[in-house]
Amino acid sequence: MESIITVSLPNNTYNIHIASNGLLTLGERIKELKVGKKILLVSNPEIFDYYGDIAIKSLEKAGFTVNYHLIPAGENYKTLEYLAKIYDSALEYSLERKSTLLALGGGVVGDMTGFAAATWLRGINFIQVPTSLLAMVDASVGGKTGVNHPQGKNLIGAFYQPKLVLIDPTVLKTLPEREFKAGMAEVIKYGVIWDKTLFERLENANNIDSLNNFDDGLLKDILVRSCQAKAEVVSQDEKEGGLRAILNYGHTIGHVIESLTNYDTFVHGEAVAMGMVGAGNIAVKMGLWSESEAKRQDSLIEKTGLPTVIPSNLDVETAIAHLQTDKKVEEGKVRFILPNSIGSVIITDRVTSDLVRQVMNNN
Numbered sequence: 001m002e003s004i005i006t007v008s009l010p011n012n013t014y015n016i017h018i019a020s021n022g023l024l025t026l027g028e029r030i031k032e033l034k035v036g037k038k039i040l041l042v043s044n045p046e047i048f049d050y051y052g053d054i055a056i057k058s059l060e061k062a063g064f065t066v067n068y069h070l071i072p073a074g075e076n077y078k079t080l081e082y083l084a085k086i087y088d089s090a091l092e093y094s095l096e097r098k099s100t101l102l103a104l105g106g107g108v109v110g111d112m113t114g115f116a117a118a119t120w121l122r123g124i125n126f127i128q129v130p131t132s133l134l135a136m137v138d139a140s141v142g143g144k145t146g147v148n149h150p151q152g153k154n155l156i157g158a159f160y161q162p163k164l165v166l167i168d169p170t171v172l173k174t175l176p177e178r179e180f181k182a183g184m185a186e187v188i189k190y191g192v193i194w195d196k197t198l199f200e201r202l203e204n205a206n207n208i209d210s211l212n213n214f215d216d217g218l219l220k221d222i223l224v225r226s227c228q229a230k231a232e233v234v235s236q237d238e239k240e241g242g243l244r245a246i247l248n249y250g251h252t253i254g255h256v257i258e259s260l261t262n263y264d265t266f267v268h269g270e271a272v273a274m275g276m277v278g279a280g281n282i283a284v285k286m287g288l289w290s291e292s293e294a295k296r297q298d299s300l301i302e303k304t305g306l307p308t309v310i311p312s313n314l315d316v317e318t319a320i321a322h323l324q325t326d327k328k329v330e331e332g333k334v335r336f337i338l339p340n341s342i343g344s345v346i347i348t349d350r351v352t353s354d355l356v357r358q359v360m361n362n363n
């Protein structure tokens, strides 16, 4: 399978290559971009063990000089402290203006490497080679980069677009099942907010709760259609002045759930799944969305094996207070993304605390 999707932007247009075994031709693909000879590959130890060698061999074969830098795996290391270590390596290997930082890994590696690329020497080349489903369909596309602050996720960051995103679906075979399902939450999100055909494709598939149940055609469709949806949205609104906010569907309540459970109970996609159920429920209660379509969404989430019920032991008042500190607040008003039909959403600040209370209490 090989597909190319273009993210069209005023100054930084780039391609997403979706190619089985694409890792083997990574070097050739980068050579076409006419970047400098030096590449610093950033990864985490586990991903590097699986794929570092293949990536480096391909890069060296194409004539690049490659060094690597490893970040311990996990969101806990997405900090300024660990970012500084990437800068240390950039210095050690004398990266120059034309050099490239290449992210080989999931969202944490991609976000941190991108931010390092945005800031080192005021901006050097950046390439994304995502290895998790979530990073393939969301984090690696669109240029959001950054690190966490102790007070909140992704508070420090920059929009910085990669020069190329290479998605090699064959690497998903080593992704843990739970992470695969979590990535599927973002795929379902694109179906609800943008692409009815994708939604129906998932509805009509026999079994979508494990990569083992995907045939190549289905996997290709979800990757292509998800990346297309993200590319279309980002092309219209690179820096989230308006439309791009729809990509946060399910994330408002999702972030609250993650935060109230100390980020150690649910992975991001699971929280987003419950967040989509919550947002769908709010849309129904506000008369925006039909109950039958909301049920179709919830069934699809359930069919993927993702959680649909918001835990009953959450402190709902803290949750509501928490919403006010979310990045999605504008002039004191919480913005919600709510569906009005499958494939279409609206952005509204008219959701009352009382409605959020009801939905968080599963009423």
Ligand code: GLY
Pocket (backbone or CB within 6 Å): 138, 139, 141, 142, 144, 244, 247, 248
């Ligand atoms: N993950 C949301 C966005 O890229 O805007």
